[in-house]
Amino acid sequence: MIAFNIPPYIGGEEKYIAAAIEKRKICGDGEFTKQASHLLEEIIGTKKVLLTTSCTHALEMGAILCDIKPGDEVIMPSYTFVSTANAFALRGATIVFVDVRSDTMNIDETLIEAAITPKTKAIVPVHYAGVGCEMSVINKLAENHDLYVVEDAAQGIGAAYGDRPLGAIGIFGCLSFHETKNVSCGEGGAFLINDLRFVERAEIIREKGTNRSKFFRGEIDRYSWCDIGSSYLPSELNAAYLFAQLKQLGKVNADRLDTWNFYKENLRDLKECGVIETADIPANCTHNAHMFWVKLKNLKERTKFIAYLKQSGIGSVFHYIPLHSSTAGLKLGRFHGEDKFTTVESERLVRLPIYYGMTQADREKVVEVIHDFFGDNV
Numbered sequence: 001m002i003a004f005n006i007p008p009y010i011g012g013e014e015k016y017i018a019a020a021i022e023k024r025k026i027c028g029d030g031e032f033t034k035q036a037s038h039l040l041e042e043i044i045g046t047k048k049v050l051l052t053t054s055c056t057h058a059l060e061m062g063a064i065l066c067d068i069k070p071g072d073e074v075i076m077p078s079y080t081f082v083s084t085a086n087a088f089a090l091r092g093a094t095i096v097f098v099d100v101r102s103d104t105m106n107i108d109e110t111l112i113e114a115a116i117t118p119k120t121k122a123i124v125p126v127h128y129a130g131v132g133c134e135m136s137v138i139n140k141l142a143e144n145h146d147l148y149v150v151e152d153a154a155q156g157i158g159a160a161y162g163d164r165p166l167g168a169i170g171i172f173g174c175l176s177f178h179e180t181k182n183v184s185c186g187e188g189g190a191f192l193i194n195d196l197r198f199v200e201r202a203e204i205i206r207e208k209g210t211n212r213s214k215f216f217r218g219e220i221d222r223y224s225w226c227d228i229g230s231s232y233l234p235s236e237l238n239a240a241y242l243f244a245q246l247k248q249l250g251k252v253n254a255d256r257l258d259t260w261n262f263y264k265e266n267l268r269d270l271k272e273c274g275v276i277e278t279a280d281i282p283a284n285c286t287h288n289a290h291m292f293w294v295k296l297k298n299l300k301e302r303t304k305f306i307a308y309l310k311q312s313g314i315g316s317v318f319h320y321i322p323l324h325s326s327t328a329g330l331k332l333g334r335f336h337g338e339d340k341f342t343t344v345e346s347e348r349l350v351r352l353p354i355y356y357g358m359t360q361a362d363r364e365k366v367v368e369v370i371h372d373f374f375g376d377n378v
């Protein structure tokens with residue numbers, strides 16, 4: 001069986017975890033949290049990184065820092081994970097969904113401006129598959145309309161838009177280290193702050209609304225309740241595991257890119273004769289091979305395709321069911337403009353196996369089975 005995903009294990013993770021245990025320091029904000037945060041600041045070139053328990057929680061921190069209040073509107077694609085919307089809905093925002101582009105499945109930057117109203121507070125671009133959204137357009141709109149930009153870069157570690165790493169382009173960025181992402185610690189995330197004015201409040205929100213971070217640095221002699229907040233800091237055990245993986249980020253992404261390029265090359269014939277579509281990466285984007293997707297003709301063909309792969313011992317999965325047509329989405333949001341691509345494209349898309357350490361034999365098997373599926377139709 002070729003799994004759709006195998007969480008990365010690189011070697012060395014247990015050494016760091018053992019070191020944390022040895023020191024009897026396993027709660028949050030110890031040495032490994034510090035080292036992992038600094039390494040991320042270097043990799044991403046962001047001003048400040050705060051590790052979090054998940055990307056979901058990093059997005060929640062972003063929503064609090066944007067001062068989202070009931071009645072505010074937040075613009076994002078409908079084709080995304082629930083957390084992108086939930087984080088803002090929790091603060092009382094109305095979610096305004098905008099259609100995606102069919103080439104990248106990212107929010108269509110040309111449709112955002114028409115969705116802006118006097119109530120709009122933030123834009124949340126999601127870098128689908130680790131391919132950057134058109135951030136120069138989005139940042140310009142935000143500047144002109146005085147809006148926050150919170151990047152959902154959950155899938156984007158190591159990827160860039162132009163020369164700017166994803167997560168370092170908006171005012172805030174959010175990363176995920178869930179086991180389905182390129183590097184992982186099981187469950188975990190990071191909140192990236194690109195404007196130092198927000199660091200002090202972000203530290204308070206992350207530490208249950210207290211100024212405990214300042215207290216631990218010896219800047220004050222007691223800590224107290226200063227603001228709303230929650231417990232968003234991960235344990236040292238997770239940070240230790242993550243630190244080992246971050247040190248090998250280049251190796252992991254290069255390995256995934258080999259698989260990605262192999263699929264791209266070896267499915268080219270099917271793309272050229274028009275039976276499938278695959279991603280074309282915009283010229284100004286450097287992706288991180290987070291995902292390799294294929295689009296079939298329609299939902300019916302996709303269902304058959306997934307079943308055929310499964311019966312041939314290959315795991316594949318489809319992705320988001322658009323949020324705007326879900327039970328919560330209907331209640332908490334609205335779609336602005338025409339749903340030209342979100343629904344139809346989401347029903348055609350399927351994700352192929354891709355993970356660190358995938359063997360050449362397995363890559364070849366996937367390509368072969370896909371060719372068998374189309375058989376004489378090609």
Ligand SMILES: *Cc1c(COP(=O)(O)O)cnc(C)c1O
Pocket residue numbers: 053054055056057080081083084126152154155175176177178187188189
């Ligand atoms: C994985 C993912 C999340 C959630 O990440 P967690 O760390 O599991 O909370 C949010 N948004 C997108 C686009 C994701 O892919």
